[in-house]
Amino acid sequence: MPAIIGPVHIVNVGGGIVQFGDSLYISPKSNSKTVAGQGGFNTGGFIITNNGLSANNVLDTDLIDQPTVGNN
Numbered sequence: 001m002p003a004i005i006g007p008v009h010i011v012n013v014g015g016g017i018v019q020f021g022d023s024l025y026i027s028p029k030s031n032s033k034t035v036a037g038q039g040g041f042n043t044g045g046f047i048i049t050n051n052g053l054s055a056n057n058v059l060d061t062d063l064i065d066q067p068t069v070g071n072n
Contacts, residue, residue, distance in 0.1 A: 031066040 005020055017028045035056050039049035 029068045031068050033060070033065060 037054035
């Protein structure tokens with residue numbers, strides 16, 4: 001069903017799909033793994049973190065964590 005879309009401002013698209021209008025099937029696929037210590041992903045204007053000891057376990061014995069191929 002058609003729609004009227006007003007002004008659109010897209011700042012950033014990273015690895016995704018932007019669709020305007022009719023679509024039958026959209027299925028973007030991606031996977032990633034991120035390891036960070038205590039207070040690693042804090043964001044904001046004024047942040048105080050008090051960490052005594054920060055350790056990360058980055059040993060990954062799995063060969064495949066989240067298969068993307070064939071997952072339609």
